[in-house]
Every structure is written in C-alpha cells, then in structure tokens.
Amino acid sequence: xxxxxxxxxxxxxxxxxxxxxxxxxxxxxxxxxxxxxxxxxxxxxxxxxxxxxxxxxxxxxxxxxxxxxxxxxxxxxxxxxxxxxxxxxxxxxxxxxxxxxxxxxxxxxxxxxxxxxxxxxxxxxxxxxxxxxxxxxxxxxxxxxxxxxxxxxxxxxxxxxxxxxxxxxxxxxxxxxxxxxxxxxxxxxxxxxxxxxxxxxxxxxxxxxxxxxxxxxxxxxxxxxxxxxxxxxxxxxxxxxxxxxxxxxxxxxxxxxxxxxxxxxxxxxxxxxxxxxxxxxxxxxxxxxx
DNA sequence: CAGCAGTGTGCGA
DNA sequence: TCGCACACTGCTG
Numbered sequence: 340x341x342x343x344x345x346x347x348x349x350x351x352x353x354x355x356x357x358x359x360x361x362x363x364x365x366x367x368x369x370x371x372x373x374x375x376x377x378x379x380x381x382x383x384x385x386x387x388x389x390x391x392x393x394x395x396x397x398x399x400x401x402x403x404x405x406x407x408x409x410x411x412x413x414x415x416x417x418x419x420x421x422x423x424x425x426x427x428x429x430x431x432x433x434x435x436x437x438x439x440x441x442x443x444x445x446x447x448x449x450x451x452x453x454x455x456x457x458x459x460x461x462x463x464x465x466x467x468x469x470x471x472x473x474x475x476x477x478x479x480x481x482x483x484x485x486x487x488x489x490x491x492x493x494x495x496x497x498x499x500x501x502x503x504x505x506x507x508x509x510x511x512x513x514x515x516x517x518x519x520x521x522x523x524x525x526x527x528x529x530x531x532x533x534x535x536x537x538x539x540x541x542x543x544x545x546x547x548x549x550x551x552x553x554x555x556x557x558x559x560x561x562x563x564x565x566x567x568x569x570x571x572x573x574x575x576x577x578x579x580x581x582x583x584x585x586x587x588x589x590x591x592x593x594x595x596x597x598x599x600x601x602x603x604x605x606x607x608x609x610x611x612x613x614x615x616x617x618x619x620x621x622x623x624x625x626x627x628x629x
Numbered sequence: 630c631a632g633c634a635g636t637g638t639g640c641g642a
Numbered sequence: 643t644c645g646c647a648c649a650c651t652g653c654t655g
Contacts, residue, residue, distance in 0.1 A: 546637080546638070546639095548636095548637055548638075549637085549638080566650090566651090567649080567650050567651080568650070568651060568652090571636085571650085571651090576636075576637090578634095578635060578636065578651090578652095579635080579636040579637070579650095580635095580636075580650045580651055580652095581635070581636050581637085581648075581650045581651070582635090582636040582637040582638075582648090582650085583636085583637090583649095583650075584636095584648070584649050584650045584651095585636085585637070585638065585639090585647090585648045585649075585650090586637075586638080586649095587649060588648070588649040589638080589639090589648095589649095598649085601649075603649085603650070603651085604650080604651065604652095608649090609649050609650080610648090610649030611649065612649070615649090618649090630655100631654100631655090632653100632654080632655090633652105633653085633654080634651100634652095634653090634654105635650105635651095635652100636650095637648100638647100638648090639646100639647095639648100640645100640646090640647095641644105641645095641646095642643100642644085642645085642646105
C-alpha cells in the first residue's frame with residue numbers, strides 16, 4: 340500500500356496551522372524561563388507577529404501567553420483536583436462515559452474478548468485513513484464494531500505512525516478507506532459535534548488489564564486530569580501504578596481515550612507516545628474549550 | 630537526592 | 643520460558 344501518497348489529497352490548509360502552533364509550543368516550553376516575546380517567536384518562525392498571534396489564538400482559543408499558563412505545573416496540579424470527578428462504578432454500569440462530561444466527547448465502548456485479543460487481530464478488517472486534525476495529521480482506524488485506533492503523525496512520519504498502529508494487531512486486514520474514516524475524524528475533533536444522544540462507538544482492543552485502564556481514562560472529564568497511581572487505585576490494583584503507566588502508553592485510541600489527561604503525581608506531564616509537545620498542545624487546546 | 634521494589638505486558642533471546 | 647524495559651510511585655538511606 341502506498342501510505343505516503345494517499346495522505347496528500349486529504350490535507351486541507353487547516354491542518355497546517357498545527358505545524359506553526361507546534362513550533363510556537365516547542366519554543367515556548369523549551370525557553371519558558373526566558374518568557375520569549377511574540378516578537379522573538381515571530382522572528383524565529385519567519386512570520387509577522389500579528390499573523391502568528393492570530394493563527395495561534397484561532398487554534399487554541401487562547402493567546403500564546405495564556406496557553407503557556409495552561410500547561411504550567413501549577414495549572415496541571417489544579418487539573419488534578421478530585422472534586423467533580425465522576426465515580427467509576429456508576430459510569431461503567433451506564434455504559435457511557437458518565438454524567439459529568441456534559442461538554443466532553445461521549446463514547447460507548449466495547450472490548451475484545453480474551454480469545455480475540457490473542458488472535459492479534461486475525462479475522463478483523465480495519466479501515467484506515469489520514470485526516471487533518473488540530474494536532475497534526477491524524478490516522479484513523481475503524482472496524483465494523485467502532486473506532487479502534489487513532490494516532491498522530493508529524494509531517495513525513497505518516498508511514499511510521501501506520502506501522503506503529505498496524506504492529507499492534509499484525510494479523511488484521513488493513514484497507515485504506517478514508518471515505519469511511521473521514522466522518523469519524525470530522526466528529527472527533529469538532530466539540531460542537533460531541534453529543535450524549537449519539538455517543539461515538541469505540542472498540543477497545545487490548546489485554547484485560549489494558550482495557551480496564553483505558554476505561555478508567557474515559558471517566559476523566561475535559562478540563563480535569565488524573566494520575567497513574569489514582570487509576571491504579573480505581574481499577575483495584577493500588578500498587579500497579581507503573582503497570583498503569585505502561586498501559587496508558589499503549590492506548591490505541593489517542594485523544595478519544597484521553598491518555599493525555601494522565602499526569603505524574605507531581606503534575607509533571609511525564610511522557611506521551613506521540614510526543615510531549617503534542618500532549619501539551621492537547622491539554623492547552625482543552626483549556627481553551629473547558 | 631539516589632536507589633530500589635513492586636506491577637502487567639510485550640518483545641527478543 | 644526468561645529477562646528486560648516501560649508514559650510510575652513511595653519508601654529508604
């Protein structure tokens with residue numbers, strides 16, 4: 340299959356904003372001590388300051404300065420406050436993401452049986468496509484049981500992202516079908532189209548332990564965050580926080596299963612499979628929507 | 630502050 | 643089958 344060529348036709352100008360934004364975020368976070376001015380950033384990117392300000396603010400709903408505020412340690416700690424956090428049990432019984440997520444992406448989930456998991460995707464047809472997103476090119480993978488994969492790629496890295504995802508279920512049949520995946524992408528990244536009445540169907544393909552961790556993530560509302568150790572407690576294995584970290588890192592449906600809302604206990608962002616800058620970008624973007 | 634144990638999983642030897 | 647590395651954390655000196 341020819342992954343690289345298939346992308347071109349899908350990219351709209353909107354997708355390129357993220358490249359600018361990513362550079363700004365990188366510059367801001369690398370030198371946040373120096374509080375780089377808009378001027379300095381603009382010079383670095385070779386763009387007029389007003390233009391830069393405009394693109395960034397349109398993207399984030401926040402000025403670069405406010406954005407920086409939103410990804411500081413202090414703010415992360417505020418996200419970790421537990422009040423208003425929905426209880427795990429109630430949410431699971433309802434089969435929805437819970438009553439506290441009025442402004443969040445609503446989701447129903449179905450998980451693979453252990454036997455299916457061992458088959459590593461055998462007998463499964465996965466349709467995939469690349470689409471622009473606020474966080475760069477997104478790789479969307481769907482099955483007839485729902486959304487199964489969501490990955491990101493920096494420019495030129497599309498093939499690597501695909502390999503990363505396809506390697507998780509090596510026995511599945513992969514069919515490029517961006518017509519089928521486009522409507523998922525459009526909906527996932529447009530908060531105006533998140534609806535409790537019509538939840539997004541997702542299909543969690545993973546080990547039992549992983550699925551429990553991912554389900555716990557689904558109960559973290561937009562504008563909130565949790566920690567690896569708190570998830571460990573929630574799934575009844577309070578000492579398994581490290582294992583939780585590994586499972587969070589294997590989350591196949593980034594963004595929809597909000598693994599970016601898992602932080603270190605100190606409020607550190609720790610890591611992100613698709614790059615720490617992207618984790619910052621998503622958290623900052625969410626701060627603009629919350 | 631460094632070092633280490635405890636955890637589930639996947640991967641290569 | 644075994645050993646190791648992980649997007650971790652709390653306890654020990």
